[in-house]
Amino acid sequence: MGFWDNNEAAPNVDTVRPFTRERMADWMRSKDYNFSTDDDGDVITSFGNHRFLLMANGADAEVLTVRGRWAITAPASARYKILEAINQWSIEKIWPKAYVVVDDNGTLFVSTEVSVDLEKGVSDKQLGQYLSCGIGTAIQLFEELDRLFPDTRFGPATPPPNM
Structure with a gap:
């Protein structure tokens, strides 16, 4: 006999709903994480000393992007050693995308990204998994x-607001 023939309650279904910035904030609240929002409603937070921006991008704000910033800055002279480490990480791991940015002062920052197109919507469980993946894999790389x-020459990062 199939499921439809018994008198048990239907399984708890995690409903797919439109992706919104507010749902990212709701997830942060559900985890009791500290955060703020920018003028667009994107979520700004930190884990340890690492900064994160949880964004809704795309023409219709349908793309979730979790962007992280390593808590350490480095001199530009460390660029190739750090790029080599990031490349090795990328050979062995799927996430996160990582890259090096050097600012006008010659200071090197390492940023990470995990992006997912949620144009068709996302369940709460899926959204939590994507956010956890973006944050957790970035922290592993950091x-x-x-x-x-x-x-010790490397100093703490002070990321610009737009990361």
Whole structure:
């Protein structure tokens, strides 16, 4: 006999709903994470000393992007060593996308991104998984960079507002 023949309650279904910035904020609240929002409603938060921006991008704000910034800055002279470490990470891991940015002062920042097109909607469980993936895999990379580059010349990062 099939499921439709028994008297048990239907399984709890995690309903797919439109992706919104407010749903990202709701997820943060459900986890008791501290955060603020920018003028667009995107979520700004930190885990450890690492900064994160949880954004809704795209023409219709349908693309979830979790962008992270390593809590450490480095001199531009460390660029190729850090790029090599990021490349090795990318060979072995799927997430996150990572890249190096050097500002006008010659300071090097490492940023990460995980993006997902949610044009057709997303369940709460899926959204939580995507946000956890973007944050968690970034922190794993940052911890690996901390291990590989314990050099005290590197200073704490002060990311620009737009990261």
